[in-house]
Amino acid sequence: MHDLLPHISGQLSNVFDSITYFMPEVYLALLFIIVMITDLIFGKRSTGLCRTVACAGLVLVMYRDLTQFTLVVDGQHFIFSNMLLLSRSGIFFKLIIDLLSSILLLYFTWDNKLKAHSKGLSDLYSIAVASIFGMHLMVMAVNLLSIYLAIEMVSLASYLMVAYRTENSFSTEAGLKYVLFGAASSAIMLYGISLLYGFSGSLDVVFQSSIVQLSKVNPVSSSFAVILVLIGIGFKLSFVPAHFWVPDVYQGAPTPITAYLSTVPKIAAFALLINFLPPFILTSHWTGFDMGIALSIAGIITMIVGNFAAVMQNNVKRMLAYSSIGHTGFALMAVVVLSLQGVSALTYYLLVYAIANIGALALANYFANEAHAEEMEDYRGLGLKYPAASVCFVIILISLTGLPVTAGFTGKLFVFSAVYSVYQQTHNIWLMLLMVTGALTTVVSLFYYIRIPLYLFLKRKEMGEIADKKSYNLLILSGIISFLLILLGIFPDFVLRYL
Structure with a gap:
């Protein structure tokens, strides 16, 4: 105990200095x-007030995010004794998370089934804010302990949100x-973390000294430990083989919660993966398996499984769930190269996706509210x-497919460009296989995305009565999103200039 006393003042000073970088x-x-x-x-009457407070608070949080750019002029800064890392790319990820979360918090009460819940939605907003806090930690986590705590915080909140409608079996x-x-x-992830700590003697696995210690261990053992940690991260990313939960959970959860979890x-999780991978890809001290090849294989299989499984679905939410798995595999292409261009392409792609x-889920919700359409x-x-909603649906699905002139096309183009630029330097066959698979699965995605416009406009049935009370909020939201997807597709520099 006495040996620790001289270090206490230094640790306290580090904590107080770190708070400046931790204000959001x-x-x-x-x-x-x-x-x-x-x-x-x-109580139950506070749903609207809680939503207003939460959204207003997120606006303040986004402002604090923006002020952090002046704190990391050198690119990055470690805080809380190297537990967290504040970087420019991390700030961009936090801004995107806060912006999308504020939209989704507004969306919660626009679902008829969720809004009719007997308990009200007040406590759902507190759960969502706690989840956003956990995601901020995921973006900055670089210590194995902080990685585990951040993932668990987000996971616990996600469990509560999925099962929020307790009256629905x-x-x-x-x-x-x-x-x-x-x-x-x-x-599984905790077991991998314990092995990495035992092998390296440190939880700061992102530092070169820890990788040097890992290099002294049997490569099979250290590789096994890293794979276990990647499975835990892969659960949040839903890449194969950690994808089994996605279709049932996305279909069974309320649609606004599905929109939240899928974005x-x-x-x-991608931001966390970017922080975790550099020591294993960019240094020569790592003696275990080739991380680039492993992620390439995971990306290829994920794209194939997600897109081909989506073709066989008849439920719209389930189809979008499998398509999200395919998009995860495509985004892994940018992670594999792990270059500055790749990170910028990944950030843009994740934003537009x-x-x-x-x-897409808001419009699925709209048709469920208006016409009880789920299949x-x-x-x-x-x-x-419903012509306005249907036209918006077509535009959004074109963007998800990756066709001109939408933002989805430019997002995929930037990812392909980032991978191809690295391929020109290395001629790595796995990068070529990734690009080929990405192109082929994009074609496959046409077969299931185009089915919705086909049924909307080309299939006929007897016209019924139009609902008296329309979901105008969802229609306005989908209209704004459709406009943004076209705008960012034509003028991607509106976002890229800041990445």
């Missing part, structure tokens, strides 16, 4: 407390499956009945 997260912690207290004071079943798969992946936690996916067959002839 401090704001999020305070916002969580305020939203929770608001819910406790006003399908939602409860989805939540149970999510918890079981999540608990298994967390245990912002996935973006945070998330916007388009939110729009492909239910969309027959609805294009003439």
Whole structure:
């Protein structure tokens, strides 16, 4: 105990100095407390107030995010004794997460089934804010302990959100499956972390000294430990083979929760992967398996499984769930090269994919509210009945496919360009296989994305009555998203100039 006393003052100074770089997260912690207290004071009637407080708080958090660019003029800064890393790319990821989360918080009450929940939605907003805090930590985590805690914080909040509609057996079943798969992946990751700590003697695995220690261990053992950790991260990314939970959970969860889970936690997980991988890819001290080849194989299989499985789906949400797996595999292409161009391409691609996916699920929600349409067959002839929503759906699906002149096309083009520029230097056959698979699966995606416009406009059925009470909020949101996807497709520099 006495040996530790001289170090206490230094540790306290480090903590106080780090708080300056941690202000957005401090704001999020305070916002969580305020939203929770608001819910406790006003009860079921506080849904609108909690939503207003949460969204206003996120605006302040985004402002604090922007001010952090002046703190990392040298590119990056370690805080809290190297537990977290604040970098320019990390700030961009946090901004994207906060922006998308604020849109999704507004979206929660636009789903008829979720809005009709007997408990109200007040506590759902406090859970969401806690999840956003965990995602901020995921973006900055570089220590094995902080990585585990951040992932668990986001996972626990996600379990609660999926099973929020306790009166619905399908939602409860989805939540149970999510918890079981999540608990298994967390245990596997924790086992890998314990092995890495035992092999290297440090939790700071991103530093070269730790990799040097790992190089002294049997390569099979160290590789096994790293694979276990990647499985835990892969659970949040939903790449093969950690994808089994996605279709059932996305279909069973309320649609706004599905939109939330399929976008912002996935973006945070990619940011975490970017922080975790450099010591294993960019240094010569790592003696285990080739991480680039392993991720290339995972990306290829994920693209194939996600896109071909989506072709066979008839439920719209389930189809979008499998397509999200395919998009994860495509995004892994940019992670494999791990260059500055690759990180910029990944950031842009994730942003436009998330916007388009939110729009697609919002429109699926719109047709479920208006016409009780959840299966492909239910969309027959609805294009003439709901023309504005149907046209927006077509634009959004074109972007998800990656066709000109939408943002999805430019996003995929930037990823291909980043991979090809590295391929020209290395002539790595795995990069060529990634590009070929990405191009072929993009063609495959046409077969399932085009089915929705086919049923909307070309299939006919007897026209029914149009609902008196329309979901105008969802229609306005999808219209704005459609406009953004076209705008960013024509003028991608609006975003790229800042990346």
